[in-house]
Amino acid sequence: MDAPPSAPAPGTTRGDPFSETLELTGVRCALSRGLTAAGAWALAFPAPGRLKIQAVLRGTVWLTVQGAGPPLRLEAGELAVLAGDRPYALASDPAVPAIDALPLLRASTAPFFHAGEAGRDIVTIGGHLELDTTAKDLLLGALPPVLHVGAGAAEAPTACWLMDQTLRELSSDRPGASFAADHLAPLLLVQVLRAFLTDAHACPCPTGWLRALADERIAPALHLMHGDPARPWTLAELARAVAMSRTSFAKRFKDVAGVPPLAYLRRWRMHRAEHALRRADTPLSVIASSLGYGSESAFSNAFKRTTGLSPRRYRETVRSA
Structure with a gap:
């Protein structure tokens, strides 16, 4: 009888579902904006319609995703990944009534916009990743509505750095900035998906x-x-x-x-x-x-x-x- 087939050796690209699926995503950075805030504040955002990543660089932010359970506390060095199909809110406290964030976003094209009182007690960066049509079916359907990447996760520091660097590129006028941002996006996606796989057993997620x-x-x-x-x-x-x-x-x-x-x-x-x-x-x-x-x-x-x-x-x- 023939010997059973074996998987490719570790470290090879061939046969790696993770690498091959990422190859199909065509991921690119669609938008990256930063938010500074202080005091009591809360902002409501519509469903992004794209993969959304929120990284907290300073302070504490509460994230509430419609229909995805209780508010999630995000500390400095932590991220949340949103599948993008639900409205969400960011706040200093989930009890603070949220106001529409879109007027604030549209009022300025600066890299950072501000909420609440004067000061920068909170610094957080949000980014959207655009995916090819095929990848949306492959990837977004396989992710939970919200994924929390804690500061202790091995991928968190790199992911936060990539978010910060992406914002720096998109807000600069240096040659090749948009090209650099688009090449940072796949690396960011790798980090958040690795975090998902590391903690998949603790995170309720769809079949896929x-x-x-x-x-x-x-x-x-x-x-x-x-x-x-x-x-x-x-x-x-x-x-x-x-x-x-x-x-x-x-x-x-x-x-x-x-x-x-x-x-x-x-x-x-x-x-x-x-x-x-x-x-x-x-x-x-x-x-x-x-x-x-x-x-x-x-x-x-x-x-x-x-x-x-x-x-x-x-x-x-x-x-x-």
């Missing part, structure tokens, strides 16, 4: 690839599928590779990933296909072969079932947009 990647029994199967997406994987092969019965493996995989193993593989192949169609003029036959489809027509049919568009039509649509 991130939760599956944090599951020590299921993660090796993700590495195998990502390492060789063209292979015609069977449920028996994957279960054997992680030393589980087919029934136990299938149930656990669906419980954490939200879909059965082979459905996950099909979906991942389509994400890779969308990425290839957006970014290069690679022939459809080459994309089909790289993803395990025996012919261009078989790939085209599978792609259209998933996206509603043929690969050629999809390529034309996203490029014209």
Whole structure:
């Protein structure tokens, strides 16, 4: 009998679901603003519609996200990551009535705006990360409404520095500032997602690839599928590779990933296909072969079932947009 497949060696990019998914995000910095405050204050913000990161550099800030539980206390050196689909408020105390933050934001284009009394008892930076359409489905759906990264987390100091540096770049007139900010954004995303994986068991989160990647029994199967997406994987092969019965493996995989193993593989192949169609003029036959489809027509049919568009039509649509 053939030996069970093994995952790629640690340190390789091939087969790393984390790195490969980040490659698909197309993440870039959309906006970064700082807030200084003192005294009693509270600001209400609409749903960002994008991945939102809030870092506290000085003082204490209370964050309330609509429908996401009690207010969250953020100390200096801590961050919160918001999936972006809910309104939220920042305050000196959750009991202070919040006023609309948008007039304050629109009143000035300066890097920092101010709330409350005179002084800088509070310094906090907020940033939005823009993601490609495919990545929104992959990433935002896998994150909880709000993720708290404590000051003790290994990733917190680096993430706070990246937030501060991004704001410095965007508020400067130095050559290449926007280019630098866009290249800091992926590093920031890496840090917050690493923090999520480190503390995934303590953080209630939706089913999805991130939760599956944090599951020590299921993660090796993700590495195998990502390492060789063209292979015609069977449920028996994957279960054997992680030393589980087919029934136990299938149930656990669906419980954490939200879909059965082979459905996950099909979906991942389509994400890779969308990425290839957006970014290069690679022939459809080459994309089909790289993803395990025996012919261009078989790939085209599978792609259209998933996206509603043929690969050629999809390529034309996203490029014209």
